[in-house]
Amino acid sequence: MxxxxxxxxxxxxxxxxxxxxxxxxxxxxxxxxxxxxxxxxxxxxxxxxxxxxxxxxxxxxxxxxxxxxxxxxxxxxxxxxxxxxxxxxxxxxxxxxxxxxxxxxxxxxxxxxxxxxxxxxxxxxxxxxxxxxxxxxxxxxxxxxxxxxxxxxxxxxxxxxxxxxxxxxxxxxxxxxxxxxxxxxxxxxxxxxxxxxxxxxxxxxxxxxxxxxxxxxxxxxxxxxxxxxxxxxxxLGLRETLDTLGAPGDPVSAAASQAAGEQWQRVADDADVPDGAAKMIYFAGEQVALVRTGQQLYAVANRCSHANASLAEGTVADGALTCPSHGSTFDLATGEPSCGPANRPLTTYAVRTEDGGIWLAQRAPVPGSTSGA
Ligand code: FES
The missing domain is CATH 3.30.70.3420 (Alpha-Beta Plaits)
Structure with missing residues (x-):
């Protein structure tokens, strides 16, 4: 505990x-x-x-x-x-x-x-x-x-x-x-x-x-x-929670899409994540932090690998995300901690922007995508 x-x-x-x-x-x-x-x-x-x-x-x-x-x-x-x-x-x-x-x-x-x-x-x-x-x-x-x-x-x-x-x-x-x-x-x-x-x-x-x-x-x-x-x-987010009730004709959930091998899911509007900001979203049942710094967009697990703090509430600088609880810093591209106490990397996700939206995938980015993490 x-x-x-x-x-x-x-x-x-x-x-x-x-x-x-x-x-x-x-x-x-x-x-x-x-x-x-x-x-x-x-x-x-x-x-x-x-x-x-x-x-x-x-x-x-x-x-x-x-x-x-x-x-x-x-x-x-x-x-x-x-x-x-x-x-x-x-x-x-x-x-x-x-x-x-x-x-x-x-x-x-x-x-x-x-x-x-x-x-x-x-x-x-x-x-x-x-x-x-x-x-x-x-x-x-x-x-x-x-x-x-x-x-x-x-x-x-x-x-x-x-x-x-x-x-x-x-x-x-x-x-x-x-x-x-x-x-x-x-x-x-x-x-x-x-x-x-x-x-x-x-x-x-x-x-x-x-x-x-x-x-x-x-x-x-x-x-x-x-x-x-x-x-x-x-x-889960409330909307995603309600989606788990399931019923005939429901749109396929993100989790089910992932299980079926589909790659990309739209998870937010592009405008939701301004430069220097982070936003927590749910993707396939997981909390993910979307982070934009400069022209680059990243997606990493939202939970700090040290003690589960919400990294979307941390600070963004120089391609790194710093945990709000005890100051661990993670490289946004690799998820690796560059400063402890965390010593385990974060899961990273492929991310791209298209049609005004932010799209995520758990697998390698599709060739030709606009950006990736
Ligand atoms: S919870 Fe992030 S450094 Fe402790």
Whole structure:
């Protein structure tokens, strides 16, 4: 797990409350799992596409009040299709978004089989500085997301703070062995049925599996009452998430095109990436940073190979991209790090401009293309 997750305990406190944690500084966190009615797939393509467009527009309209991240669960669970992870300040905004989603043409075909409401809170098992950082979530935007509701036994809360701290120290030590996995612990006491909602972000599902297995051996695990259902989710842009619902006549998705051997996909308008700027887009299910410097356009994996920071938020200079988190610098043409702490190269993509658009491919550029990386 990364340092930022620190408190990382699936444990909580029965003490505290307002006071040191003014309610205005804590965040409301909502995990809404939607399921699509199969009847929706029998609608004409144009109606389905209009429904997707409307839902995307609704979510965009809340961007001043809520951080909303979208994930597809299609094919990974049988009882849910899409997750909208929402982070905001007010319950009313969470409710208003749910209402507006149901008012779209997709609304009559959507149900919400799983719904988890929580808030951020300082952990009592970490240093004051780490605890303070827990009041605001900073999603890592990793490719995979794992979520489950969590309940401790009542015996846990009868233990002394010292006994719980000792077990949590061991629990935290296990977590620190897995820096590729970032934990977000949120608290639901009194707000919802569970006590916590824990979510993990990573690009390495195997690391998450190993972490969870190792935690089963920790003494604190004896005090787990419930930690299911577990949701394995794939991070995608909202439009791409909706496209994973699939239906007869749908345009072929970028991922399917790649699987079928097609090379080039239009991913952005040329004007979206001005000189000296970077923009994150999704390509075949991956986050890619488009970067323009001078007359040259580049496309590289958006996740820093050190600890997953979003490189599109970094700085561009002299054909190199510098990570905003710890300063690793990558050669945009080769993806190789020229300055650490990163020591692994980034994936690079073939890129060209045509018809006012930016096109990507995962294979070697087609001869005669205008530019490549
Ligand atoms: S995340 Fe550490 S250098 Fe990029």
């Amino acid at each position: 990364s340092d930022r997750q620190a408190g990382r305990g699936n444990s909580g406190s029965s003490s505290g409350g307002r006071g040191e944690e003014a309610s205005g500084r804590r965040q409301i966190v909502k995990f809404s799992f939607y399921r699509i009615d199969p009847a929706w797939r029998q609608l004409p393509v144009a109606e389905r596409e209009a429904g997707k467009d409307a839902l995307v527009a609704v979510v965009d309209g809340f961007s001043d009040r809520l951080q909303v991240r979208s994930y597809s669960v299609v094919g990974l669970r049988g009882d849910a299709d899409i997750l909208l992870w929402q982070i905001g300040e007010r319950l009313e905004d969470i409710q208003a978004l749910a209402t507006e989603v149901m008012r779209t043409p997709l609304g009559p075909y959507l149900s919400m089989p799983y719904s988890y409401l929580a808030m951020t809170r300082k952990s009592q098992y970490v240093s004051p500085a780490e605890a303070e950082a827990h009041l605001h979530l900073h999603p890592a935007e990793s490719k995979y997301f794992f979520v489950y509701p969590f309940v401790k036994t009542r015996e846990w809360y009868q233990l002394s703070l010292e006994e719980r701290q000792e077990m949590m120290n061991a629990h935290i030590a296990v977590g620190r062995k897995y820096p590729s996995v970032k934990l977000n612990t949120t608290y639901s006491f009194g707000l919802d049925d569970q006590e916590f909602v824990v979510s993990f972000e990573t690009d390495e599902p195997a690391d998450f599996l190993d972490l969870v297995m190792e935690l089963r051996g920790a003494k604190s695990s004896l005090y787990t009452l419930s930690d299911t259902p577990i949701f394995t989710c794939i991070s």
